[in-house]
Amino acid sequence: MKGWWACSRPRPALARAVAGRPSPRPTAGIKRQAADSKQVGAAQREGSPSRSASVSTTCLDTTKMPPVGGKKAKKGILERLNAGEIVIGDGGFVFALEKRGYVKAGPWTPEAAVEHPEAVRQLHREFLRAGSNVMQTFTFYASEDKLENRGNYVLEKISGQKVNEAACDIARQVADEGDALVAGGVSQTPSYLSCKSETEVKKVFLQQLEVFMKKNVDFLIAEYFEHVEEAVWAVETLIASGKPVAATMCIGPEGDLHGVPPGECAVRLVKAGASIIGVNCHFDPTISLQTVKLMKEGLEAARLKAHLMSQPLAYHTPDCNKQGFIDLPEFPFGLEPRVATRWDIQKYAREAYNLGVRYIGGCCGFEPYHIRAIAEELAPERGFLPPASEKHGSWGSGLDMHTKPWVRARARKEYWENLRIASGRPYNPSMSKPDGWGVTKGTAELMQQKEATTEQQLKELFEKQKFKSQ
Structure with missing residues (x-):
């Protein structure tokens, strides 16, 4: 892979395409870029919205390259x-790989790391190319209790250790192709939902941690927790490694499923040992940032400090309840009309940055082009564009090369920023119950x-669903 990072610095031609304007003359050089950088920085300090995106690459040092790997x-x-x-996370793996035919919807387990390593590796590479540095x-x-849950039987075919080891090896290989770190991740468990003891649940986390230590991941993430109690147990297990720990919960502004407010969740996670806290999954960027704001306020009130992290859905979820998008009737096979555009994600990246979030990524629904949108929006602050921007004109500027004149007329920020997107489904509601x-x-x-779930169990659930929908 040597070479594609070397091709990724924002050249003048690329700067022109991204900014949608002529590039400065070579004689203007770095002096003009430095002056523009000061102006953009001042505007951001005054709290201006994402206007900086329109001038992003005219502010960049076009001699600067992304950090190389190795x-x-x-x-x-x-x-x-x-x-x-700014640390840019990656996107959603289980949804992306399910659509590509490598993950089974329902269990959502990651045995593809063993069965189809090339698919997992390629997705990692696409996120890296898009700007991810984790x-x-x-x-x-990938916990053992989940790998054998409800008739999945992965544990009988492939051991949990093999799944976790393969995932670590793939992530490390790709991370070393760029300036990226490897994060070993654990998530909520069937054991906790089934009321197993703290000791039993921590044992499940410990099994994964042993693999992460063997493979020497750079840091650890406890993600996708609906209950802060279990998230705390995960953090307490992971900090024994001596490695930095991040913790994210899949909660909204109402708090966890036991009613613990976001601010208190944040406090408990930091006291347990997490250095980075925030949210992931279940809610869209707007709702997720509302939750992060409440977490931040909780930490400030408790006089605690931690870095903030946000990895939301790439689906619009204004009609969600406390359970998030899993409660929507469209979950998981009818969510496509809700997909966020790249412009939505640029707005999210700027709002997250203005809130003080410095670990910014995505979860389910986030494809590489969404991650590229984050990297492009925050290019002025980072000082460079991702390699994938070689093939993307920011705010549609590349459309000036289109054969059709009306499409060329869309090669501007104002068009895409003000477009009210139609769904193409005239008889469908805009919201769900x-x-x-x-x-x-x-x-x-x-x-x-x-x-496996029995026919009788399914029949009972079908009847309950009919009753609930009345």
């Missing part, structure tokens, strides 16, 4: 964040089992 010593996650750097191991739902079953830890229907 096995040399890299700055760690806390070293980067403590220095005020490669999360594809270990979402969430199912709202309200089940959580300890509810009989949420108790997990190794055996």
Whole structure:
């Protein structure tokens, strides 16, 4: 892969395409760029919105390249964040790989790391090329209790250790092709939902942690937790490694499913040992940032400090309830009309940055082009564009090369920023009614089992769904 990073610096031609305007004369050079950078920085300090995106690459030092990769010593996650750097996470793996035919919807488990390593590797590379500088191991739902849940039987065919090891190896290989770190991730467990003890749940996390330590990941993430109690248990397990720990919950402004407010969740996570806290999944960028704001306020009130992190959905979810997008009738096979545009994600990136979030990425629905949008929006602050911007004109500026004149007329920021996007579905509602079953830890229907769901169990659920929809 040597070479594609070397091609990625924002050349004058690329700067012109991204900014949608003629590039400065070579004689203007760095002096003009430095002056523009000061102006953009002043505008951002005054709290202006994403106007900087329209002039982003005229502010960049076009001689600067993204940091190169390799096995040399890299700055760690806390070293980067403590220095005020922006860390761009990756996107959603389970949804992306399910659409590509490598993950099964329902269990959402990551055995593709063993069965189809080339698919997982390619997705990592696309996120890296788009601007990600964290490669999360594809270990979402890779706990042993999840790999054998409800008739999945992955554990009988492929051990949990093999799945986790393969995911670590793939992430490390790709991370070393750029200036990216590897994060080993754990997530909520069937054991917790089935009311297992703290000791039993922590043992599940420890099994994954042992692999992460063996593979020497750079830091750890406890992600996708609906209950802060379990998230705290995960953090307490992971900090024993001595590595930095990030913790994100899949909650909205109402708090976790036991009613614990976001601010209190943040406090408990930091007291447990997390250095980075925030949210991921279940809600769209707007709602997720509302939750992060409440977390930030909770930490400030408690006089605690931590770096903020946001990895939301790439789906619009204004009609969600406390359970998030899982309660929407469209989950998981009818979500496409809700997909965020690249321009939506540029707005999210700027709002996250203005809120003080410095670890900015995405979760389900986030494709590489969404991550590229984050990297392009924050290029003035980072000082460079991602390699994937070689093939993208910011705000549609590349459309000036189109054969059709009316499409060339769309090669401007104002067009895309003000477009009210139609769904093309005239008889469909704009909002949905969430199912709202309200089940959580300890509810009989949420108790997990190794055996496949029976026909009788399904019949009972079908009847309940009919009753709920009346």
